[in-house]
Amino acid sequence: xxxxxxxxxxxxxxxxxxxxxxxxxxxxxxxxxxxxxxxxxxxxxxxxxxxxxxxxxxxxxxxxxxxxxxxxxxxxxxxxxxxxxxxxxxxxxxxxxxxxxxxxxxxxxxxxxxxxxxxxxxxxxxxxxxxxxxxxxxxxxxxxxxxxxxxxxxxxxxxxxxxxxxxxxxxxxxxxxxxxxxxxxxxxxxxxxxxxxxxxxxxxxxxxxxxxxxxxxxxxxxxxxxxxxxxxxxxxxxxxxxxxxxxxxxxxxxxxxxxxxxxxxxxxxxxxxxxxxxxxxxxxxxxxxxxxxxxxxxxxxxxxxxxxxxxxxxxxxxxxxxxxxxxxxxxxxxxxxxxxxxxxxxxxxxxxxxxxxxxxxxxxxxxxxxxxxxxxxxxxxxxxxxxxxxxxxxxxxxxxxxxxxxxxxxx
Amino acid sequence: xxxxxxxxxxxxxxxxxxxxxxxxxxxxxxxxxxxxxxxxxxxxxxxxxxxxxxxxxxxxxxxxxxxxxxxxxxxxxxxxxxxxxxxxxxxxxxxxxxxxxxxxxxxxxxxxxxxxxxxxxxxxxxxxxxxxxxxxxxxxxxxxxxxxxxxxxxxxxxxxxxxxxxxxxxxxxxxxxxxxxxxxxxxxxxxxxxxxxxxxxxxxxxxxxxxxxxxxxxxxxxxxxxxxxxxxxxxxxxxxxxxxxxxxxxxxxxxxxxxxxxxxxxxxxxxxxxxxxxxxxxxxxxxxxxxxxxxxxxxxxxxxxxxxxxxxxxxxxxxxxxxxxxxxxxxxxxxxxxxxxxxxxxxxxxxxxxxxxxxxxxxxxxxxxxxxxxxxxxxxxxxxxxxxxxxxxxxxxxxxxxxxxxxxxxx
Numbered sequence: 001x002x003x004x005x006x007x008x009x010x011x012x013x014x015x016x017x018x019x020x021x022x023x024x025x026x027x028x029x030x031x032x033x034x035x036x037x038x039x040x041x042x043x044x045x046x047x048x049x050x051x052x053x054x055x056x057x058x059x060x061x062x063x064x065x066x067x068x069x070x071x072x073x074x075x076x077x078x079x080x081x082x083x084x085x086x087x088x089x090x091x092x093x094x095x096x097x098x099x100x101x102x103x104x105x106x107x108x109x110x111x112x113x114x115x116x117x118x119x120x121x122x123x124x125x126x127x128x129x130x131x132x133x134x135x136x137x138x139x140x141x142x143x144x145x146x147x148x149x150x151x152x153x154x155x156x157x158x159x160x161x162x163x164x165x166x167x168x169x170x171x172x173x174x175x176x177x178x179x180x181x182x183x184x185x186x187x188x189x190x191x192x193x194x195x196x197x198x199x200x201x202x203x204x205x206x207x208x209x210x211x212x213x214x215x216x217x218x219x220x221x222x223x224x225x226x227x228x229x230x231x232x233x234x235x236x237x238x239x240x241x242x243x244x245x246x247x248x249x250x251x252x253x254x255x256x257x258x259x260x261x262x263x264x265x266x267x268x269x270x271x272x273x274x275x276x277x278x279x280x281x282x283x284x285x286x287x288x289x290x291x292x293x294x295x296x297x298x299x300x301x302x303x304x305x306x307x308x309x310x311x312x313x314x315x316x317x318x319x320x321x322x323x324x325x326x327x328x329x330x331x332x333x334x335x336x337x338x339x340x341x342x343x344x345x346x347x348x349x350x351x352x353x354x355x356x357x358x359x360x361x362x363x364x365x366x367x368x369x370x371x372x373x374x375x376x377x378x379x380x381x382x383x384x385x386x387x388x389x390x391x392x393x394x395x396x397x398x399x400x401x402x403x404x405x406x407x408x409x410x411x
Numbered sequence: 412x413x414x415x416x417x418x419x420x421x422x423x424x425x426x427x428x429x430x431x432x433x434x435x436x437x438x439x440x441x442x443x444x445x446x447x448x449x450x451x452x453x454x455x456x457x458x459x460x461x462x463x464x465x466x467x468x469x470x471x472x473x474x475x476x477x478x479x480x481x482x483x484x485x486x487x488x489x490x491x492x493x494x495x496x497x498x499x500x501x502x503x504x505x506x507x508x509x510x511x512x513x514x515x516x517x518x519x520x521x522x523x524x525x526x527x528x529x530x531x532x533x534x535x536x537x538x539x540x541x542x543x544x545x546x547x548x549x550x551x552x553x554x555x556x557x558x559x560x561x562x563x564x565x566x567x568x569x570x571x572x573x574x575x576x577x578x579x580x581x582x583x584x585x586x587x588x589x590x591x592x593x594x595x596x597x598x599x600x601x602x603x604x605x606x607x608x609x610x611x612x613x614x615x616x617x618x619x620x621x622x623x624x625x626x627x628x629x630x631x632x633x634x635x636x637x638x639x640x641x642x643x644x645x646x647x648x649x650x651x652x653x654x655x656x657x658x659x660x661x662x663x664x665x666x667x668x669x670x671x672x673x674x675x676x677x678x679x680x681x682x683x684x685x686x687x688x689x690x691x692x693x694x695x696x697x698x699x700x701x702x703x704x705x706x707x708x709x710x711x712x713x714x715x716x717x718x719x720x721x722x723x724x725x726x727x728x729x730x731x732x733x734x735x736x737x738x739x740x741x742x743x744x745x746x747x748x749x750x751x752x753x754x755x756x757x758x759x760x761x762x763x764x765x766x767x768x769x770x771x772x773x774x775x776x777x778x779x780x781x782x783x784x785x786x787x788x789x790x791x792x793x794x795x796x797x798x799x800x801x802x803x804x805x806x807x808x809x810x811x812x813x814x815x816x817x818x819x820x821x822x
Contacts, residue, residue, distance in 0.1 A: 056448075056451045057450070058437045060440075062771070099659060106549060127687065138656075139550075139551075140550075147673065227692055228467055245545075245548065249548075251509065252509075257537075259776055260776050277508075282692045
């Protein structure tokens with residue numbers, strides 16, 4: 001069994017160890033929820049001070065030019081592009097993941113007007129499914145959202161399919177779709193491929209251009225550490241950019257927004273996917289945060305992610321196996337993202353007790369305990385200590401007693 | 412002619428004079444662009460410090476509940492509701508004005524499925540027109556955006572019209588539509604009425620419930636002082652709320668977002684109009700900013716707005732009449748919002764010279780000089796000084812010479 005001392009040694013050898021100090025992290029907390037909300041990069045706090053005191057406070061409206069607010073969606077998009085294997089001017093940052101998904105899904109259905117089906121899996125993050133449902137209803141019902149089990153996705157890709165819409169990392173199990181393979185199958189069937197990278201960007205290398213992905217969206221507040229509700233992003237492959245007819249055709253996507261023409265005319269390239277005025281405070285925090293992860297080697301991130309998730313799973317098996325946990329996350333490192341999930345009959349109160357003890361993970365209905373492992377700030381000893389605290393909690397109490405179930409219902 | 416001394420006296424008697432100190436305003440600047448970006452309320456800066464250090468930095472993911480992030484769109488919406496004559500739970504704050512307009516316009520066209528026309532005027536803010544164009548194109552072209560001159564709007568409301576979509580204050584001239592009258596005409600014709608309040612909320616009293624308005628949207632970063640790109644808001648009349656089928660059906664508008672169901676089921680009431688995860692930094696700044704304007708009497712704001720816009724127009728006529736300015740803004744106080752616009756053959760370089768001299772207004776293509784008068788922080792002496800500086804600039808230079816036209820082209 002791995003000892004705490006060995007974990008300390010691995011931390012000393014960790015090539016990413018210098019990054020932890022770039023985050024503000026509360027004392028005594030082991031934060032295993034960076035996959036839901038990344039912690040505050042010190043440079044983001046500093047940037048926001050500047051935005052408040054100087055940009056908004058002092059320079060006011062002039063900051064649209066003087067501090068580059070007007071170009072921020074593209075600038076931030078280009079920083080994200082480097083994390084996901086996209087090129088310059090393939091990505092813009094704006095709005096929420098849900099809104100961006102709506103934009104690209106609507107555009108994709110226009111590019112494949114004769115095909116009826118949006119194909120996705122039942123494991124997709126619900127808001128992605130809701131957005132597809134809402135869009136299809138809006139369009140009058142001639143399209144169909146076809147939901148299949150994850151294992152059946154590949155065999156269900158056929159010539160009815162206009163778009164295959166998937167989230168690369170399963171938000172519950174942490175299981176990974178094979179981007180290369182699914183994208184290729186979609187293209188062989190004449191469908192477009194749309195990936196949601198919310199749980200993968202910043203956690204593992206993504207190669208959108210290399211795999212010929214058509215469209216992608218993702219989230220700014222998870223592994224990118226952009227802050228709560230940070231703006232999201234969208235990617236359009238270069239060869240498709242001029243085919244996009246933006247359904248949300250706001251002025252920021254206009255070719256000449258400050259001419260104040262009465263007719264919408266889309267900007268050339270990726271900028272046409274912008275809509276309203278960007279939320280500068282939130283966008284600036286993300287812009288600064290990206291400089292932290294942008295300085296890290298994505299292969300080193302992936303390697304450490306696999307190491308610490310693997311260590312967590314090993315320690316759970318070794319020290320907590322007797323307590324009735326079932327790991328949901330693939331044991332093969334190449335098949336999982338950067339999280340570990342498990343179930344237990346008393347998942348909810350156990351997670352509540354862990355959080356009380358300073359180990360912050362989260363609970364996903366109906367019975368999933370989910371732990372995210374962000375390699376930039378987590379140490380091997382954190383993994384060891386987290387399992388140690390879980391072991392302590394499980395040893396002290398009789399978790400099969402009814403009192404815990406009652407507690408779950410009222411917390 | 413009004414003297415500076417008389418302006419000082421009016422400032423001493425101003426019942427809103429206590430508000431100016433609640434803003435961070437740069438020295439030596441007379442800020443006549445609060446209609447484009449409101450200045451920084453000190454309380455908003457303080458709130459953002461708290462969001463950074465405590466909420467995001469220390470409490471992390473727990474802040475969704477511990478600091479009420481999850482309810483912030485409704486909480487902020489309710490604060491805005493009090494400024495626009497709406498009731499509790501009639502307004503939510505989210506996304507951009509453009510995105511919110513898309514949501515409500517799409518919903519309105521479903522509520523009036525047999526009517527073809529969206530009626531608006533050529534003076535509407537361009538992004539509103541673009542959004543309507545994009546939506547209509549998305550829906551396949553069976554609908555029509557009918558654009559008429561402002562003076563013809565009332566006579567063009569007929570039984571073809573599904574929705575009348577107007578911005579209350581003309582962003583160029585500052586002229587006001589009559590909300591009561593146009594709403595009534597729309598209803599008599601069986602159409603829905605959708606108002607964009609971006610240039611009116613916070614600048615003049617609005618009575619949405621009193622006038623029976625169906626739908627409204629508006630902006631958070633103008634007179635509400637929520638910061639650059641602050642989230643926008645939308646209003647739905649109580650009797651229509653359950654008829655809204657949200658086209659942007661994201662998880663935040665789901666009846667039970669944390670059940671992670673596969674099927675979208677809209678929340679009851681106004682919350683169904685939410686979509687993705689809210690941008691907490693930007694939303695928190697707006698939340699704090701609203702406490703400033705929320706403490707002011709809207710009738711006092713309107714009275715002072717009419718006084719200072721009137722003073723500006725009088726002083727322009729008296730002191731700058733010889734320089735060839737043409738006022739665009741209605742002289743009758745009841746017929747204008749809180750801005751004054753004028754044209755000049757050399758508008759662009761004159762505005763640039765004014766800004767260099769610390770009087771910040773803005774320029775709107777092709778030749779409009781626009782000055783916003785936000786009553787919460789502007790003084791009567793500011794108005795006097797602004798005209799005085801303009802008079803100085805106009806007196807010092809020969810603005811009909813070609814060098815200024817050249818300068819305009821390169822600035």
